[in-house]
Amino acid sequence: MSDTSAYSMPSLPEESAQDGENSESFGAETRASSIMITCACGETFSSLVYHAVNVTLEPELLYQLLADTLNVAVCPNCGRRARSAIPFVYHDMARGLFAYVFPNGDLSEEERSQRLERLRAVYNQAVAASGDVTRSAREDASAAADSPRLQDAIPQPGAPPMQVIFGIEQLRKLVESLLEPSERLGKVTLTAQGNDSAQREQLRLIAQRLARGAGCLTETTERSDTFSITIYGPRSQIGVIAQALRQG
Numbered sequence: 001m002s003d004t005s006a007y008s009m010p011s012l013p014e015e016s017a018q019d020g021e022n023s024e025s026f027g028a029e030t031r032a033s034s035i036m037i038t039c040a041c042g043e044t045f046s047s048l049v050y051h052a053v054n055v056t057l058e059p060e061l062l063y064q065l066l067a068d069t070l071n072v073a074v075c076p077n078c079g080r081r082a083r084s085a086i087p088f089v090y091h092d093m094a095r096g097l098f099a100y101v102f103p104n105g106d107l108s109e110e111e112r113s114q115r116l117e118r119l120r121a122v123y124n125q126a127v128a129a130s131g132d133v134t135r136s137a138r139e140d141a142s143a144a145a146d147s148p149r150l151q152d153a154i155p156q157p158g159a160p161p162m163q164v165i166f167g168i169e170q171l172r173k174l175v176e177s178l179l180e181p182s183e184r185l186g187k188v189t190l191t192a193q194g195n196d197s198a199q200r201e202q203l204r205l206i207a208q209r210l211a212r213g214a215g216c217l218t219e220t221t222e223r224s225d226t227f228s229i230t231i232y233g234p235r236s237q238i239g240v241i242a243q244a245l246r247q248g
Protein backbone atom coordinates (compact mmCIF):
# COMPACT_ATOMS: atom_id res chain seq x y z
CA MET A 1 0.00 0.00 0.00
CA SER A 2 1.69 3.14 -1.22
CA ASP A 3 0.07 5.54 1.24
CA THR A 4 2.37 4.26 3.95
CA SER A 5 5.22 6.59 4.82
CA ALA A 6 8.04 6.30 7.33
CA TYR A 7 7.36 7.80 10.73
CA SER A 8 8.03 11.49 10.53
CA MET A 9 6.89 11.90 14.09
CA PRO A 10 9.35 12.38 16.96
CA SER A 11 8.64 8.92 18.33
CA LEU A 12 11.50 6.46 18.49
CA PRO A 13 14.35 7.16 16.07
CA GLU A 14 16.10 4.26 14.41
CA GLU A 15 19.37 4.99 16.26
CA SER A 16 17.98 4.84 19.75
CA ALA A 17 16.53 1.42 19.00
CA GLN A 18 19.95 0.24 17.93
CA ASP A 19 21.63 1.62 21.02
CA GLY A 20 19.41 -0.65 23.04
CA GLU A 21 20.42 -3.73 21.08
CA ASN A 22 22.19 -6.57 22.81
CA SER A 23 22.62 -10.28 22.37
CA GLU A 24 18.92 -10.80 23.06
CA SER A 25 18.16 -9.22 19.70
CA PHE A 26 19.32 -12.37 17.99
CA GLY A 27 17.14 -14.63 20.12
CA ALA A 28 14.20 -16.63 18.87
CA GLU A 29 11.30 -15.04 20.71
CA THR A 30 9.01 -12.26 19.57
CA ARG A 31 9.70 -8.90 21.21
CA ALA A 32 7.72 -5.68 20.92
CA SER A 33 7.38 -2.33 22.61
CA SER A 34 4.70 0.28 22.70
CA ILE A 35 5.53 3.75 21.37
CA MET A 36 3.59 7.01 21.42
CA ILE A 37 2.92 8.60 18.06
CA THR A 38 1.64 12.08 17.33
CA CYS A 39 -0.09 12.18 13.97
CA ALA A 40 -0.07 15.12 11.57
CA CYS A 41 -3.78 15.61 12.45
CA GLY A 42 -2.83 16.22 16.10
CA GLU A 43 -4.02 12.89 17.51
CA THR A 44 -1.62 11.14 19.92
CA PHE A 45 -1.91 7.38 20.27
CA SER A 46 0.15 4.35 21.23
CA SER A 47 1.22 1.73 18.73
CA LEU A 48 2.97 -1.62 19.04
CA VAL A 49 6.35 -1.95 17.31
CA TYR A 50 7.98 -5.35 16.92
CA HIS A 51 11.75 -5.60 17.33
CA ALA A 52 11.79 -9.34 16.75
CA VAL A 53 9.11 -11.55 15.22
CA ASN A 54 9.03 -15.31 15.24
CA VAL A 55 6.36 -16.36 12.75
CA THR A 56 6.71 -20.02 13.63
CA LEU A 57 5.57 -19.25 17.17
CA GLU A 58 3.15 -16.49 16.10
CA PRO A 59 1.91 -17.23 12.56
CA GLU A 60 -0.45 -14.21 12.54
CA LEU A 61 2.64 -11.97 12.31
CA LEU A 62 3.46 -13.59 8.95
CA TYR A 63 0.06 -12.41 7.68
CA GLN A 64 0.57 -8.96 9.15
CA LEU A 65 3.73 -8.75 7.06
CA LEU A 66 1.93 -9.94 3.91
CA ALA A 67 -1.01 -7.56 4.46
CA ASP A 68 1.38 -4.68 5.23
CA THR A 69 0.06 -4.11 8.73
CA LEU A 70 3.22 -5.22 10.58
CA ASN A 71 4.85 -2.22 12.32
CA VAL A 72 2.42 0.10 10.55
CA ALA A 73 0.62 2.52 12.86
CA VAL A 74 -2.88 3.63 11.87
CA CYS A 75 -4.18 6.87 13.36
CA PRO A 76 -7.52 6.19 15.07
CA ASN A 77 -8.69 9.71 14.25
CA CYS A 78 -7.85 10.22 10.55
CA GLY A 79 -6.75 6.76 9.38
CA ARG A 80 -3.32 7.94 8.23
CA ARG A 81 -0.79 5.10 8.08
CA ALA A 82 2.87 5.34 9.08
CA ARG A 83 5.50 2.64 8.88
CA SER A 84 8.11 2.24 11.60
CA ALA A 85 11.70 2.72 10.40
CA ILE A 86 13.03 0.62 13.28
CA PRO A 87 14.91 -2.50 12.12
CA PHE A 88 13.71 -5.88 13.35
CA VAL A 89 14.68 -9.54 13.40
CA TYR A 90 12.46 -11.83 11.33
CA HIS A 91 12.62 -15.51 12.18
CA ASP A 92 10.75 -18.34 10.47
CA MET A 93 12.15 -21.52 12.01
CA ALA A 94 9.95 -23.84 9.93
CA ARG A 95 11.05 -22.34 6.60
CA GLY A 96 14.66 -21.69 7.62
CA LEU A 97 14.56 -17.90 7.25
CA PHE A 98 16.44 -15.76 9.75
CA ALA A 99 16.86 -12.12 8.76
CA TYR A 100 17.70 -8.69 10.09
CA VAL A 101 15.39 -6.28 8.30
CA PHE A 102 15.86 -2.57 7.68
CA PRO A 103 12.33 -1.47 6.66
CA ASN A 104 13.49 1.38 4.45
CA GLY A 105 14.58 0.02 1.06
CA ASP A 106 15.47 3.47 -0.33
CA LEU A 107 18.80 3.95 1.43
CA SER A 108 21.93 5.04 -0.44
CA GLU A 109 24.95 2.74 -0.63
CA GLU A 110 26.65 4.82 2.05
CA GLU A 111 23.65 4.67 4.39
CA ARG A 112 23.45 0.92 3.90
CA SER A 113 27.09 0.38 4.76
CA GLN A 114 26.79 2.59 7.87
CA ARG A 115 23.89 0.46 9.08
CA LEU A 116 25.72 -2.76 8.29
CA GLU A 117 28.75 -1.50 10.20
CA ARG A 118 26.67 -0.79 13.30
CA LEU A 119 24.87 -4.11 13.01
CA ARG A 120 28.18 -5.94 12.66
CA ALA A 121 29.47 -4.36 15.89
CA VAL A 122 26.35 -5.44 17.78
CA TYR A 123 26.46 -8.84 16.17
CA ASN A 124 30.11 -9.41 17.06
CA GLN A 125 29.37 -8.51 20.67
CA ALA A 126 26.55 -11.03 20.68
CA VAL A 127 28.84 -13.67 19.21
CA ALA A 128 31.60 -12.86 21.71
CA ALA A 129 29.09 -13.08 24.55
CA SER A 130 27.96 -16.51 23.49
CA GLY A 131 29.76 -19.39 25.09
CA ASP A 132 28.56 -21.78 22.40
CA VAL A 133 30.54 -20.22 19.59
CA THR A 134 33.89 -21.72 18.75
CA ARG A 135 36.95 -19.74 17.75
CA SER A 136 36.73 -20.93 14.16
CA ALA A 137 33.13 -19.77 13.87
CA ARG A 138 34.26 -16.33 15.01
CA GLU A 139 36.92 -16.29 12.31
CA ASP A 140 34.23 -17.12 9.78
CA ALA A 141 32.22 -14.16 11.02
CA SER A 142 35.06 -11.73 10.45
CA ALA A 143 35.85 -13.30 7.07
CA ALA A 144 32.26 -12.57 6.08
CA ALA A 145 32.55 -9.03 7.38
CA ASP A 146 32.34 -7.40 3.96
CA SER A 147 29.26 -9.28 2.96
CA PRO A 148 25.72 -8.38 3.96
CA ARG A 149 25.28 -11.99 4.94
CA LEU A 150 26.46 -12.67 8.48
CA GLN A 151 27.00 -16.36 8.08
CA ASP A 152 27.84 -19.33 10.21
CA ALA A 153 28.25 -17.66 13.56
CA ILE A 154 24.77 -17.17 14.94
CA PRO A 155 24.94 -17.58 18.72
CA GLN A 156 22.06 -20.02 18.51
CA PRO A 157 22.68 -23.68 17.86
CA GLY A 158 20.91 -24.95 14.79
CA ALA A 159 19.82 -21.54 13.52
CA PRO A 160 20.20 -20.83 9.80
CA PRO A 161 22.61 -18.07 8.67
CA MET A 162 21.28 -14.59 9.26
CA GLN A 163 20.56 -12.51 6.18
CA VAL A 164 20.35 -8.74 6.11
CA ILE A 165 17.43 -7.37 4.12
CA PHE A 166 16.84 -3.76 3.10
CA GLY A 167 13.20 -2.95 2.46
CA ILE A 168 9.93 -4.46 3.68
CA GLU A 169 9.00 -5.15 0.06
CA GLN A 170 12.12 -7.31 -0.36
CA LEU A 171 11.30 -9.26 2.79
CA ARG A 172 7.71 -9.75 1.63
CA LYS A 173 8.80 -11.08 -1.77
CA LEU A 174 11.21 -13.49 -0.15
CA VAL A 175 8.61 -14.73 2.35
CA GLU A 176 5.96 -15.13 -0.37
CA SER A 177 8.36 -17.24 -2.41
CA LEU A 178 8.61 -19.69 0.51
CA LEU A 179 4.85 -20.21 0.90
CA GLU A 180 2.65 -22.96 -0.49
CA PRO A 181 -0.31 -21.65 -2.54
CA SER A 182 -2.73 -22.47 0.31
CA GLU A 183 -0.54 -20.50 2.75
CA ARG A 184 -0.49 -17.28 0.71
CA LEU A 185 -2.42 -14.21 1.76
CA GLY A 186 -6.18 -14.35 1.28
CA LYS A 187 -8.69 -11.60 2.05
CA VAL A 188 -12.42 -11.16 2.23
CA THR A 189 -13.99 -7.75 2.88
CA LEU A 190 -17.38 -7.00 4.44
CA THR A 191 -18.80 -3.55 3.75
CA ALA A 192 -21.69 -1.55 5.17
CA GLN A 193 -22.96 1.53 3.33
CA GLY A 194 -24.19 4.51 5.29
CA ASN A 195 -23.20 5.52 8.79
CA ASP A 196 -25.50 3.45 10.98
CA SER A 197 -23.29 2.79 14.00
CA ALA A 198 -25.30 -0.22 15.21
CA GLN A 199 -24.92 -1.84 11.81
CA ARG A 200 -21.18 -1.15 11.83
CA GLU A 201 -20.82 -2.68 15.26
CA GLN A 202 -22.75 -5.76 14.16
CA LEU A 203 -20.54 -6.20 11.11
CA ARG A 204 -17.43 -5.77 13.25
CA LEU A 205 -18.58 -8.48 15.67
CA ILE A 206 -19.38 -10.93 12.85
CA ALA A 207 -16.03 -10.35 11.15
CA GLN A 208 -14.06 -10.66 14.38
CA ARG A 209 -15.85 -13.88 15.32
CA LEU A 210 -15.20 -15.39 11.88
CA ALA A 211 -11.56 -14.29 11.94
CA ARG A 212 -10.90 -15.61 15.44
CA GLY A 213 -12.49 -18.96 14.63
CA ALA A 214 -10.21 -19.40 11.62
CA GLY A 215 -6.97 -17.98 13.06
CA CYS A 216 -7.25 -14.89 10.85
CA LEU A 217 -6.95 -11.13 11.46
CA THR A 218 -9.10 -8.10 10.68
CA GLU A 219 -8.40 -4.57 9.49
CA THR A 220 -11.07 -1.90 9.63
CA THR A 221 -11.56 1.12 7.38
CA GLU A 222 -14.09 3.69 8.64
CA ARG A 223 -15.30 6.57 6.52
CA SER A 224 -18.31 8.82 7.02
CA ASP A 225 -20.35 7.02 4.34
CA THR A 226 -18.92 3.47 4.37
CA PHE A 227 -17.53 1.00 6.82
CA SER A 228 -15.48 -1.98 5.71
CA ILE A 229 -13.69 -4.69 7.57
CA THR A 230 -11.24 -7.00 5.85
CA ILE A 231 -10.55 -10.48 7.20
CA TYR A 232 -7.12 -11.73 6.15
CA GLY A 233 -5.00 -14.81 6.70
CA PRO A 234 -4.00 -18.04 4.92
CA ARG A 235 -5.89 -18.48 1.64
CA SER A 236 -7.18 -21.89 2.74
CA GLN A 237 -8.81 -20.38 5.85
CA ILE A 238 -10.20 -17.39 3.96
CA GLY A 239 -11.81 -19.85 1.54
CA VAL A 240 -13.65 -21.48 4.45
CA ILE A 241 -14.84 -18.08 5.71
CA ALA A 242 -15.98 -16.98 2.25
CA GLN A 243 -17.98 -20.18 1.90
CA ALA A 244 -19.58 -19.69 5.33
CA LEU A 245 -20.55 -16.16 4.32
CA ARG A 246 -22.12 -17.34 1.06
CA GLN A 247 -24.19 -19.89 2.92
CA GLY A 248 -25.13 -17.44 5.71
Ligand SMILES: [Zn+2]
Pocket residue numbers: 039040041042043075076077078079080
Ligand atom coordinates in the same frame (compact mmCIF):
# COMPACT_ATOMS: atom_id res chain seq x y z
ZN1 LIG B 1 -4.35 11.33 12.33
